[in-house]
Amino acid sequence: MIVMVRLDERMIHGQVAIKWSRHTEVDRIIVANDEAANNPLIQKSLMMAAPSTAKTAIKDVNSSIELLKNPKAAEHKILIIVSTPLDLLRIVTEVPDIPLVNVGNYGRVATKINAEPRKSYRKNLYAYDEEVAVLKKVIETGIKCNYQTVPDDAPEELSKILE
Numbered sequence: 001m002i003v004m005v006r007l008d009e010r011m012i013h014g015q016v017a018i019k020w021s022r023h024t025e026v027d028r029i030i031v032a033n034d035e036a037a038n039n040p041l042i043q044k045s046l047m048m049a050a051p052s053t054a055k056t057a058i059k060d061v062n063s064s065i066e067l068l069k070n071p072k073a074a075e076h077k078i079l080i081i082v083s084t085p086l087d088l089l090r091i092v093t094e095v096p097d098i099p100l101v102n103v104g105n106y107g108r109v110a111t112k113i114n115a116e117p118r119k120s121y122r123k124n125l126y127a128y129d130e131e132v133a134v135l136k137k138v139i140e141t142g143i144k145c146n147y148q149t150v151p152d153d154a155p156e157e158l159s160k161i162l163e
Contacts, residue, residue: 001073001074001076001077001078001097002068002073002078002080002095002097002098002099003024003025003026003077003078003079003099003100004020004024004079004080004099004100004101004102005079005080005081005082005088005091005092005098005100005101005102006020006079006080006081006082006101006102006103006104007082007083007084007085007088007101007102007103007104007105007106008081008082008083008104008105008106009083009084009105009106009107009108009109009110010083010105010109011031011033011036011046011081011083012029012031012046012049012050012056012081013049014049015104015105015149015150016029016049016079016081017049017050017051018051019150019151019152020079020102020150020151021051021053021054021079022051022053023151024077024079025077026054026076026077026078026079027053027054027055027076027077027078028054028055028056028057028076028077028078028079029050029051029054029055029056029057029078029079029080029081030056030057030058030059030064030067030068030078030079030080030081031046031056031057031058031059031064031081031082032059032060032061032064032065032080032081032082032087032091033058033060033061033081033082033083033087034060034061034087036058036083037058037059037060037063038060042058043058046058054079061082061087061090061091064080064091065090065091065094065095068080068091068095069094069095069096080095080098083110084110085106085127085131085134085135085138086134088101088134088135088138089134089137089138092138092141092143093141098143099143099144100143100144100145100146101138101143101144101145101146101158102145102146102147102148102155103125103135103145103146103147103148103158104124104147104148104149104150105124105125105149106124106125106126106127106131107125107126107127107131108124108126113128116128118131119132121147121161121162122147122156122161123149124149125147125161127162132162135158135162136159136162138158139158139159139162145157145158145159146158147161
């Protein structure tokens with residue numbers, strides 16, 4: 001069972017390893033990211049940051065989608081992490097039964113387009129207009145979407161933030 005999909009450009013770090021994994025009580029974390037899946041150095045750093053309480057897999061987006069569609073995935077409590085709005089859109093449109101999308105950290109370190117800064121929507125959410133358009137498509141799927149950096153913060157509806 002998928003518990004949540006999180007958009008977080010840093011993928012696995014303290015907030016995810018300690019706060020979110022405990023809060024969601026997941027036993028599996030899947031990082032769906034093409035670059036990480038093909039870069040042993042990134043994989044190693046993510047695995048070092050991963051919590052010991054959840055088995056972690058780092059896969060490209062296509063392989064992640066296949067894995068999540070496998071009926072055996074329903075036997076686990078899964079947190080999916082993506083690092084771009086486009087990967088998020090692919091996951092939510094191709095994987096069924098996602099109950100929650102959480103946006104926590106995006107836009108500070110992501111690759112910039114023409115060195116232009118992203119527009120600030122919250123302390124830890126920056127996006128270009130094109131990225132906002134993608135996030136609005138995610139919202140249009142009908143899946144509950146919120147902005148919440150850590151579980152201790154009050155969640156805010158993503159649609160209201162991006163108006």
